[in-house]
Amino acid sequence: MRAASPPLETLGPELLSRLPSAIQKPSYDRAALAPGMAHLGVGAFHRCHQAEYTDDLLSHRLDAWGVVGINIRPPRLAETLGSQGGLYTRLIRQDNHVEPRVIGSIARVVDSQDSAAPALDVLSSPEIELVTMTVTEKGYCHIPSSGALDLDHPDIVHDLANPTMPCSVPGILARALELRMASHGRPATLLSCDNIPTNGVILETVVQALASRRNNGLADWIAGNVAFPSAMVDRIAPATTPADIELVARRFGYHDAAVVVGEPFRQWVIEQKFAGRVPRWDLVGASFVGDVTPFEHLKMRVLNGAQTTLATLGVLAGLEHTSDAIADPLLADFVRRMLVDETLPTLMPVPGVAPLAYVEQCLGRLRNTAIRHRNHQIATDGSQKIVQRLLNPIRDRLAKGESIALLSVPVAGWMAYLIQASARFGKRWPVSDPYAGKAADIAEATGRDPEALVAGILAIDTIFDPGLAANRDFRRAVTSALDRLLSDDPMAAVKRSLEQ
Ligand code: CS2
Numbered sequence: 001m002r003a004a005s006p007p008l009e010t011l012g013p014e015l016l017s018r019l020p021s022a023i024q025k026p027s028y029d030r031a032a033l034a035p036g037m038a039h040l041g042v043g044a045f046h047r048c049h050q051a052e053y054t055d056d057l058l059s060h061r062l063d064a065w066g067v068v069g070i071n072i073r074p075p076r077l078a079e080t081l082g083s084q085g086g087l088y089t090r091l092i093r094q095d096n097h098v099e100p101r102v103i104g105s106i107a108r109v110v111d112s113q114d115s116a117a118p119a120l121d122v123l124s125s126p127e128i129e130l131v132t133m134t135v136t137e138k139g140y141c142h143i144p145s146s147g148a149l150d151l152d153h154p155d156i157v158h159d160l161a162n163p164t165m166p167c168s169v170p171g172i173l174a175r176a177l178e179l180r181m182a183s184h185g186r187p188a189t190l191l192s193c194d195n196i197p198t199n200g201v202i203l204e205t206v207v208q209a210l211a212s213r214r215n216n217g218l219a220d221w222i223a224g225n226v227a228f229p230s231a232m233v234d235r236i237a238p239a240t241t242p243a244d245i246e247l248v249a250r251r252f253g254y255h256d257a258a259v260v261v262g263e264p265f266r267q268w269v270i271e272q273k274f275a276g277r278v279p280r281w282d283l284v285g286a287s288f289v290g291d292v293t294p295f296e297h298l299k300m301r302v303l304n305g306a307q308t309t310l311a312t313l314g315v316l317a318g319l320e321h322t323s324d325a326i327a328d329p330l331l332a333d334f335v336r337r338m339l340v341d342e343t344l345p346t347l348m349p350v351p352g353v354a355p356l357a358y359v360e361q362c363l364g365r366l367r368n369t370a371i372r373h374r375n376h377q378i379a380t381d382g383s384q385k386i387v388q389r390l391l392n393p394i395r396d397r398l399a400k401g402e403s404i405a406l407l408s409v410p411v412a413g414w415m416a417y418l419i420q421a422s423a424r425f426g427k428r429w430p431v432s433d434p435y436a437g438k439a440a441d442i443a444e445a446t447g448r449d450p451e452a453l454v455a456g457i458l459a460i461d462t463i464f465d466p467g468l469a470a471n472r473d474f475r476r477a478v479t480s481a482l483d484r485l486l487s488d489d490p491m492a493a494v495k496r497s498l499e500q
Contacts, residue, residue: 008249011102011256013085019102023089026104028058030086033066033107038122038167040133042069042077042109048090048237048262049312049329050132050193054105058377065279066107067126070119070220072172073135077109077230080257088258089248090431093370099264100252116172123176126184131173132191133203134233137384138434139169144387145465147202151210159210170206171415177226178218187225187275193233195304197296197388200271202300231272232295234303236365237262238373252331264370265361269295292352295444297392301343302363304411305389306335310366311378312413315421316490324372326366334494336363345402346393379421380413383425383435383463391416395468404477409497412481413490415457420486426489435460450483 009015016025016026039046046069055061069086071077081088086106093101112119123131137144141153149170159171166172173190180186190207192199207228237260244259247263255385282288289295307322313334314325326332336359344355390411394404418439421431433439440455458469458478468474484493 008255011084011087011254012416015254023252024101030104034064035066035068035107036127037065037130038068038070038128040070041133041135042071044237044240044260046134047088047260048234049233049266050102051105052090052282053268053281053286054279055103057279060103062283063279067105068122069106069109070112070122072119074113076113078111082109084258089256090266091261093261094264094368095370108412119172120176120179123177128184130189131279132193133167134193137194137196138381140202141168141170142202143462144384147205149206155352166224170210170279170461173207174210177222181218181221189227189274189276189278191229191231193231195300197300198230203249204228206289222235225275227273227275229273230292232269232292232299234267234299235262236371236373238371239377243393252486263365263368265365292350296349297347300388301393302339302359304368306339306362307378308385309335309410311375312417313408313490313494314375315379315417321373322366325375330491330494334498342397342407343393344363346396379417382434383433386411386414396473400473405500409481411486412478416485450479454482
């Protein structure tokens with residue numbers, strides 16, 4: 001009988017010097033890091049993006065910023081990153097190629113899921129000069145169609161009643177700034193790294209909406225001392241799976257519960273608008289620019305638009321990952337035609353970018369078979385994503401009287417996904433979207449008649465602004481696409497949309 005193999009050692013500071021030489025690791029003194037910034041929402045994307053840029057700065061001795069990572073929502077960080085001293089493995093994967101690196105820029109982690117107090121302690125301390133965040137689109141508690149704070153959001157209702165012990169991201173940030181104003185008064189930069197257009201403006205709007213209700217000068221203090229730059233962030237980094245943890249164990253011989261996997265491509269364009277110091281991320285590949293708008297539109301409408309299209313149509317066709325969906329010639333053809341014919345003409349010129357080459361680069365990235373990005377993951381919270389990815393280019397085209405025959409198909413795909421996914425995928429992947437319940441109610445009330453169904457869903461004015469919802473061309477295009485998707489095999493429906 002073979003003896004059971006000993007349990008693998010877990011990644012941590014003691015293991016660093018014994019890691020296989022193929023693994024790049026922090027060469028700087030982590031004990032000397034002075035955490036000048038905090039990050040809210042330490043998920044796969046942060047670990048694969050901003051934390052890596054900061055690690056680059058530290059590795060090249062260009063700056064000495066460390067990060068305090070905070071989660072105010074699950075998962076808890078203490079048992080994973082915390083017990084590994086903040087260290088984790090970042091794998092860059094392209095088809096058969098794997099490039100491992102241990103990242104050390106997260107100096108400390110804080111769990112604040114049970115109460116806002118631990119997060120407020122960090123965010124209000126004078127050492128913290130910058131707060132970055134990846135809290136997902138819905139974390140801002142804004143109304144997607146208008147960008148205003150959603151005063152009916154249950155977390156905002158809670159925070160208005162309990163301003164000193166808030167639970168939402170805007171509430172926690174407003175309270176932290178209030179504590180800063182009342183104690184040391186030091187300025188701060190709050191840098192959103194979520195996929196929302198003008199994310200800095202949205203963040204400022206939701207924080208100021210709460211601050212202006214305080215009547216203690218907070219709103220004015222924020223206006224004079226806090227900067228909210230917008231940023232465009234890009235790297236495909238799906239949620240970590242047990243297979244990723246297993247890969248590290250098998251190939252490199254240690255256990256790491258906080259592994260992240262990303263593609264080689266990365267981009268970060270940040271509006272140059274700071275209060276106080278900011279890490280020199282521009283020295284390691286990020287760009288500081290005067291206006292991020294053209295970059296945001298390009299990325300959200302092309303890359304993210306393609307992802308949402310492949311995800312919703314792919315899921316309906318029973319395809320698991322983005323790379324499976326784009327491997328289907330019909331879906332690939334559909335997405336390319338949609339992007340080239342309808343999306344690109346809505347974009348403003350972007351310095352240094354050739355639009356057609358950018359489309360091909362994005363499609364190439366989505367074909368990377370080593371990135372197991374589940375269509376269901378991308379379809380999650382679709383209601384918070386379609387405005388910037390699909391509805392904004394649709395609105396621009398309608399204003400010029402241009403066709404939206406292709407862009408309306410993924411909008412209908414999103415509706416079909418919301419309506420059909422629970423029945424079709426059930427417990428395997430429950431639909432997760434703040435509007436899933438509402439869509440199901442509308443489907444039931446209308447007996448799934450496409451015209452009534454579309455009318456019901458377009459009446460959700462927090463997603464569809466009234467002007468768009470009332471547009472007859474839009475309504476007609478979405479209704480006919482939804483009709484086909486609900487009655488045909490989804491692939492046949494996509495084919496018919498291309499033949500129109
Ligand atoms: C994806 C994004 O899940 C999603 O919504 O579309 O996370 C996407 O992978 C990133 O924006 C890429 O930068």
